[in-house]
Amino acid sequence: MKTLVKTALFAVASLAPATLSTAAFAADLPDLGGREVVMASENTYPPLQFIDTSGAAVGWEYDAVAEIASRINITVVYENTSWDAMIPAITAAQYDVAMNGITIRDDRKEQVDFSRSYLTSQMRMIVAGDETRFDDAAGFAADPDLLAAAQPGTTPFYVTVYDVLDGDEANPRIKLFETFGASLQALRVGDVDLALSDSTAANGFVAASGGALKIIGDPLGTEDFGFIFPKGSDLVAAFDAALDAMEADGTLAALNKKWFLDYKMGQ
Structure with missing residues (x-):
């Protein structure tokens, strides 16, 4: 498929x-x-x-x-x-x-x-538009002070756990939110530093953000809907x-x- x-x-x-x-x-x-x-x-x-x-x-x-x-x-x-x-x-x-x-x-x-x-899409890393501390998954993982947002049980959550961080689903660097919109709001106000989304939604949110958000790094895999x-x-x-x-x-x-x-x- x-x-x-x-x-x-x-x-x-x-x-x-x-x-x-x-x-x-x-x-x-x-x-x-x-x-x-x-x-x-x-x-x-x-x-x-x-x-x-x-x-x-x-x-x-x-x-x-x-x-x-x-x-x-x-x-x-x-x-x-x-x-x-x-x-x-x-x-x-x-x-x-x-x-x-x-x-x-x-x-x-x-x-x-x-x-x-x-539809097939890829996971992308969304960060604040002025983010300069890291520009890929390795850079994020290397800084213990950086936090990621995710909805529990979703593909972005598991990719954050296993492809970005250390495979620990209880890693305190992952802050859980009930909706993706809440994750993006936390990113906008600086409560977290990263949110993952498939490329379809990521492109839509970034395009609508007026420069407040951007996509960095390489795709982190593919997913079929x-x-x-x-x-x-x-x-x-x-x-x-x-x-x-x-x-x-x-x-x-x-x-x-x-x-x-x-x-x-x-x-």
Whole structure:
């Protein structure tokens, strides 16, 4: 699944006009008869999903789900929930599906089912715009006075622990926050010195910060994103079929351009 055509940073390089129409795939897609599907989201992960200045929930994932819903004939009802509650709630089948830039990982597969990967991203280091004390992961790790922010249980938390620091999940240099937004606020006011995020969100936050934040160092690995479902959900195959069609006809590439080029340039 880790093909560059699904990577936000590279997919926009292959935006040739689609040679196959949506109609060409329609016969191969399931029709779920307008079935109601409850989708959980946190709305804190631009440009994947967030609340815009008008108060509307928007983003790459919202556009993708709207397209999926049209293709497989479902009616999506959105429910807001926190990241900490999301995977347990899906495990307990309190929602039908969830989206939040969720990294596909083997340990999570024990609790939930994933769709195929719809996007691949890399972890990036976000620091204050005037940061000069370090410029990469090694420099951060070498200074015991520097602190990192992270949400517990997330990919940025584990990358901070194992790729930046010493592998100790209880390392006091990691300050835990309930939301990524709180982590960035702590970074802005100087309570912490580093926050990690996948490249999609990192680029969005930095572009919107007016120079208050910047990205340093090399990427710290890759992660594939997928929608999550309760174990055994029949929606997985339907979503996968729609995503396959959207990739083949250029829809995913068009969404990448809209949210990772046009959106960023408009900040």
